[in-house]
Amino acid sequence: xxxxxxxxxxxxxxxxxxxxxxxxxxxxxxxxxxxxxxxxxxxxxxxxxxxxxxxxxxxxxxxxxxxxxxxxxxxxxxxxxxxxxxxxxxxxxxxxxxxxxxxxxxxxxxxxx
Numbered sequence: 001x002x003x004x005x006x007x008x009x010x011x012x013x014x015x016x017x018x019x020x021x022x023x024x025x026x027x028x029x030x031x032x033x034x035x036x037x038x039x040x041x042x043x044x045x046x047x048x049x050x051x052x053x054x055x056x057x058x059x060x061x062x063x064x065x066x067x068x069x070x071x072x073x074x075x076x077x078x079x080x081x082x083x084x085x086x087x088x089x090x091x092x093x094x095x096x097x098x099x100x101x102x103x104x105x106x107x108x109x110x111x112x113x
Contacts, residue, residue, distance in 0.1 A: 051094065054087075057086055061084045061087035064084075065083075
């Protein structure tokens with residue numbers, strides 16, 4: 001597994017333990033209509049989904065590059081380059097999100113009680 005994904009998974013486990021404590025006492029967030037939120041997607045589920053999409057993009061790019069290098073005539077060089085660039089951008093975005101999450105976690109942990 002990619003070290004970035006491992007680091008984000010560690011932060012995710014810390015955040016999910018914090019969110020389980022805070023959701024016990026927090027009321028449901030109102031929506032634009034004023035009622036409780038119906039779409040109960042948790043932060044950890046959204047983060048896991050995003051990490052899986054990044055991992056899928058990297059895996060797909062690697063598979064296309066290997067197939068092109070093996071001489072597959074169905075895959076063009078431009079397809080390989082585009083998929084590699086998409087995977088690179090996804091990884092850079094994940095790293096930026098990781099940095100923001102760690103900074104937010106550090107700020108929360110340094111707050112006086």
